[in-house]
Amino acid sequence: MTHYEILAKASDGKLTPTEVYNLETYGVKHPSEFAPDPEDESFCVCGKKIDDCDEAYEHITSGY
Numbered sequence: 447m448t449h450y451e452i453l454a455k456a457s458d459g460k461l462t463p464t465e466v467y468n469l470e471t472y473g474v475k476h477p478s479e480f481a482p483d484p485e486d487e488s489f490c491v492c493g494k495k496i497d498d499c500d501e502a503y504e505h506i507t508s509g510y
């Protein structure tokens with residue numbers, strides 16, 4: 447039994463193991479309450495926006 451399952455059981459079924467995990471990790475039961483930051487999608491590794499970086503593909507694939 448995992449740590450999260452133990453805590454879920456201790457909550458008398460109010461929380462699922464997934465919710466316990468999310469509470470510990472994100473501070474909320476459902477991380478979708480936060481809009482995840484899509485920084486990996488929109489910024490090149492050199493710091494420019496993907497749209498502004500002419501070498502975004504090379505920068506990302508070469509690790510800059």
Ligand SMILES: [Zn+2]
Nearest residue numbers: 490492499505
């Ligand atoms: Zn770049």
